[in-house]
Amino acid sequence: GAVVSQHPSWVICKSGTSVKIECRSLDFQATTMFWYRQFPKQSLMLMATSNEGSKATYEQGVEKDKFLINHASLTLSTLTVTSAHPEDSSFYICSAREGEAFSQPQHFGDGTRLSIL
Amino acid sequence: QKEVEQNSGPLSVPEGAIASLNCTYSDRGSQSFFWYRQYSGKSPELIMFIYSNGDKEDGRFTAQLNKASQYVSLLIRDSQPSDSATYLCAAYTGGFKTIFGAGTRLFVKA
Numbered sequence: 001g002a003v004v005s006q007h008p009s010w011v012i013c014k015s016g017t018s019v020k021i022e023c024r025s026l027d028f029q030a031t032t033m034f035w036y037r038q039f040p041k042q043s044l045m046l047m048a049t050s051n052e053g054s055k056a057t058y059e060q061g062v063e064k065d066k067f068l069i070n071h072a073s074l075t076l077s078t079l080t081v082t083s084a085h086p087e088d089s090s091f092y093i094c095s096a097r098e099g100e101a102f103s104q105p106q107h108f109g110d111g112t113r114l115s116i117l
Numbered sequence: 118q119k120e121v122e123q124n125s126g127p128l129s130v131p132e133g134a135i136a137s138l139n140c141t142y143s144d145r146g147s148q149s150f151f152w153y154r155q156y157s158g159k160s161p162e163l164i165m166f167i168y169s170n171g172d173k174e175d176g177r178f179t180a181q182l183n184k185a186s187q188y189v190s191l192l193i194r195d196s197q198p199s200d201s202a203t204y205l206c207a208a209y210t211g212g213f214k215t216i217f218g219a220g221t222r223l224f225v226k227a
Contacts, residue, residue: 031213032213043217043218043219043220044161044205044217046217049213049214051213091158093160093161097213097215100213102148102149102168102209102211103149103166103168105151105163105166106151106163106207106215107163108153108160108161108162108163109160110159110160111159111160
């Protein structure tokens with residue numbers, strides 16, 4: 001159980017393109033979803049947290065106009081990188097959590113490797 | 118600022134030995150703790166969680182929690198080369214917030 005599906009797994013596109021990444025919880029309702037980015041050999045960096053039906057909460061230093069997050073339902077969240085540039089190239093990972101109980105872990109998708117040329 | 122601290126490693130152990138991974142957390146109000154394994158180039162996967170003081174065992178893995186010392190550990194018995202990965206410790210601090218450590222790299226030598 002607790003499967004999080006993330007698509008696409010790999011994206012290569014030209015500078016200036018907008019890229020949308022989808023994150024779905026397949027067998028549970030994700031009350032809260034999280035988006036992380038990770039550069040090679042570095043730790044996870046939380047970008048934003050979103051609850052279904054409400055606006056995402058962005059971490060300090062993350063541009064909300066560049067990284068658009070939509071948590072439209074209890075099973076789907078999307079991250080759109082707008083007008084992507086080479087410095088946006090990274091490994092983007094979504095995570096989902098069911099409910100508010102303290103015992104609930106975050107479950108991670110397989111990640112999306114984004115390369116901007 | 119709420120933090121979870123881990124030694125970055127690498128921690129190197131021979132095959133068959135016990136690997137001991139440690140973590141401290143700053144928020145005394147943290148309610149539960151999670152260990153994740155992350156292979157290079159992959160996303161983290163949950164190994165186990167603990168929220169009561171003491172030990173919790175799951176196969177070759179044992180998580181230990183000492184709330185008085187704000188200390189969490191993960192023991193891996195009979196370590197295998199396939200256990201070589203980065204291990205992330207995480208603390209749930211409430212309000213949907215889970216704080217992740219930077220991870221400890223483990224290398225199991227065959």
